[in-house]
Amino acid sequence: xxxxxxxxxxxxxxxxxxxxxxxxxxxxxxxxxxxxxxxxxxxxxxxxxxxxxxxxxxxxxxxxxxxxxxxxxxxxxxxxxxxxxxxxxxxxxxxxxxxxxxxxxxxxxxxxxxxxxxxxxxxxxxxxxxxxxxxxxxxxxxxxxxxxxxxxxxxxxxxxxxxxxxxxxxxxxxxxxxxxxxxxxxxxxxxxxxxxxxxxxxxxxxxxxxxxxxxxxxxxxxxxxxxxxxxxxxxxxxxxxxxxxxxxxxxxxxxxxxxxxxxxxxxxxxxxxxxxxxxxxxxxxxxxxxxxxxxxxxxxxxxxxxxxxxxxxxxxxxxxxxxxxxxxxxxxxxxxxxxxxxxxxxxxxxxxxxxxxxxxxxxxxxxxxxxxxxxxxxxxxxxxxxxxxxxxxxxxxxxxxxxxxxxxxxxxxxxxxxxxxxxxxxxxxxxxxxxxxxxxxxxxxxxxxxxxxxxxxx
Numbered sequence: 001x002x003x004x005x006x007x008x009x010x011x012x013x014x015x016x017x018x019x020x021x022x023x024x025x026x027x028x029x030x031x032x033x034x035x036x037x038x039x040x041x042x043x044x045x046x047x048x049x050x051x052x053x054x055x056x057x058x059x060x061x062x063x064x065x066x067x068x069x070x071x072x073x074x075x076x077x078x079x080x081x082x083x084x085x086x087x088x089x090x091x092x093x094x095x096x097x098x099x100x101x102x103x104x105x106x107x108x109x110x111x112x113x114x115x116x117x118x119x120x121x122x123x124x125x126x127x128x129x130x131x132x133x134x135x136x137x138x139x140x141x142x143x144x145x146x147x148x149x150x151x152x153x154x155x156x157x158x159x160x161x162x163x164x165x166x167x168x169x170x171x172x173x174x175x176x177x178x179x180x181x182x183x184x185x186x187x188x189x190x191x192x193x194x195x196x197x198x199x200x201x202x203x204x205x206x207x208x209x210x211x212x213x214x215x216x217x218x219x220x221x222x223x224x225x226x227x228x229x230x231x232x233x234x235x236x237x238x239x240x241x242x243x244x245x246x247x248x249x250x251x252x253x254x255x256x257x258x259x260x261x262x263x264x265x266x267x268x269x270x271x272x273x274x275x276x277x278x279x280x281x282x283x284x285x286x287x288x289x290x291x292x293x294x295x296x297x298x299x300x301x302x303x304x305x306x307x308x309x310x311x312x313x314x315x316x317x318x319x320x321x322x323x324x325x326x327x328x329x330x331x332x333x334x335x336x337x338x339x340x341x342x343x344x345x346x347x348x349x350x351x352x353x354x355x356x357x358x359x360x361x362x363x364x365x366x367x368x369x370x371x372x373x374x375x376x377x378x379x380x381x382x383x384x385x386x387x388x389x390x391x392x393x394x395x396x397x398x399x400x401x402x403x404x405x406x407x408x409x410x411x412x413x414x415x416x417x418x419x420x421x422x423x424x425x426x427x428x429x430x431x432x433x434x435x436x437x438x439x440x441x442x443x444x445x446x447x448x449x450x451x452x453x454x455x456x457x458x
Contacts, residue, residue, distance in 0.1 A: 010066040010090075011035030012082060013075045014054055015044040018164065019095055021139045021151035022070070025102065027052060028153040036062050036081060043150075060084035067091075070098050073167040074390045096169035099139065099161055103175060106137060106159040110290065111173050113163035113204060114181030114217075116336055120275075121181055121283040123311050125160050126152070128287050128304030132296050136160050142311040142330075158294075163204065165197070166190060170204050176212040177293065178205055179286050183222035184335055189362045189391075194222065202226040215289045217282060218243055237289045238282065245289045247281050252346040255317065257281050261288055261298070268298050275310050277343025279336075284308075315343060318449055321456035323433035325350060328449040332359040332442035334370035340440060341377040350436040354378040355423055355448070357441035358386045358402065361394040365401075372405030378438070380430060381406065381414040382423055387443025420448050424455060 011023050014035030020043035027033045027050060034053040037044055044054050055062045058081050063069070069085040072095045085092050103109035112122045119142040126138040127146050135156035141164070142150055163170035163178065166187050183201050191197045205214045205226070214230050216223050219238035227234070237245040246262040249270075257273045259281050273284055284305050291301035310316070318326040325348070331340045337356070344352050356375055358364045364371070364386055375381045383399045383406075403416040417423050427437065439449040 006031070006067045008032045008034070008065050008067045010063055010069045010081075010085075012058065012069060012071040012079060013037055014047065014052075015039065015041045016072050016074065016095075017043060017141050017150060018139075018162070019070070019072050020044075020047055021141070022095060022098055022102065023047060023052060024050065024151040025137070025139055025153055028151075029105075034062070034066070063088065063090065068093065070095055073169060094167075094169065094172070096164065096167075096172040100172035100174065102139070103159050103161055103173060107157040108159070108177070108294075109173070109175040110158065110160045110177045110179065111163040111170065111175035112160070112179045112181065112286070113165060113170055113201065114179075115165070115184040115186045116333065116339070117181040117279060117283045117286075118162045118164070119311050120280065120314055121179065121286050122160055122162050124284050124287040124305060124308050125290060127308040128291060128296075128301060129156075129158060129160070129294075130154075131304030131307055132291075132300040134158055134294075140311075142313060144311055145309040146307065165200065165204075168200055171200070171207065173204075174207045174209075176209065177290065178208050178212070178214045179290060180205065180214065180216040180223055181283065181286060182217055182220040183226075184220070184333070185366070186333055186363075188366045189360075198222050198226050202229055205230045206232060208232045213293060215286060215293065217286060219282065235289050235293060237285045239278075245285055245292075247285050250278060250281060252276060252278075252343075254347050255315070256347070261285070263292075269302060271302050271305055273305060274308060276315055276347040277339055278346075279339040279343070313446055315340060316446075318453045321453060323435075324431055324456055325436040326439075326449055326453045326456070327436060328439045328446050330442050331440045332363070334367050334374045337371065337440055338374035338377060341374065341438065344436055344438055345377065348436060350434050351379045351432065352377075353380045353382070353427070353430060353435055353437050355382045355384065355427075355437065355439045355445065356402075357384045357420065357439075357443050357445040358399055359442040360389055361386055361391050361397045364399070365394060365397045368401040369405050371402050372409070375402070375414075376406065376409055376411075379413065382426060383414065383416050384420050384423060384445075385418045387441060387445075389443065420444070423448060424452055427452065 015037035036055040122140040129136040135154040137159040138152040251258040313330040
């Protein structure tokens, strides 16, 4: 048994998407798992249904019989349960450290890193490997539609995980194969600047063993900056002509994306995805490169990727009512906002109405101009108040600074509606048949999209 005498594992913040996946995996490995969270959410309910004991609210008394406490980077060390664990001499480890231990369960570990697309690429890989009868173990940061969960314990010798750069967490992993989708400035509360972020990604790439490999998208300027400093075997992919694996002949219609895969100058065949957007073609191309690295045939790769049905909160089509399409997406970085709006415009001939909930004060402060530029691609924009998540208010930083940038563009196709509860009335006065309502953000915006779709049904 792994972890020697450890049997009872307690999670602080167990309802988080990353924490819940690890908790489910450990439960399936026959550990006794329990935990706490401040709110009851879908992840909490799913774990409860599996038999995990979960407390709503943090209380030091919850830790009875715990052998180890796991916490996420979002949980402050002043948390009462963490303090109690220290007093009792219970080992305290970060989520990333636990994930780093878990990837040693299997002979080959695959970790997907990058500023964007980690969850989608991980899920595509999981679907592809499952189709190829590899029965992988999977821990990702979203609910995979094909699995209806974010964690799967497989019998094969492969494990697929996300490598999260927040708080430099991915440095705890040291996988056999690392995939880097892209690198862009993000998490400015953790990194000094872009160079600091690039150097940390470089360190992650070089943590791969000498017999492993790094698969990297060279379309990103920052990935090119570190490419020749990586001291491990490298395979490249992207739209760039210098990439080893390239995507050409891109086509988009509704939620379908079609492209041809080239290995150097040799055309291998066509793949049709059930998800929209150029960014998803690039995500799948990382999976293609991995498939060949693992010795899969093109047919296995193609058929596996064509079975992929998406991840919840990644261009998640909620429904169509009275001709109005409602779509929700986790996009919370300017590049993700731009890619998601572009996917909607490429795939559908609909007017795009975006409801954007900025996530974090630090991110808004850093990228408010870029957010305005990305949002300007939509036909109409509604901006709501910032979702603070783990952060305290920063003086002078509100959604108004994004709205002011939109105003400078000289258009009148936007509104600032602070309270999400008031957005529904505004939409009622805006929408027309054949519109698409696209809710964007990493906070609570998804609840609004569900609520508004129900409203349309009335």
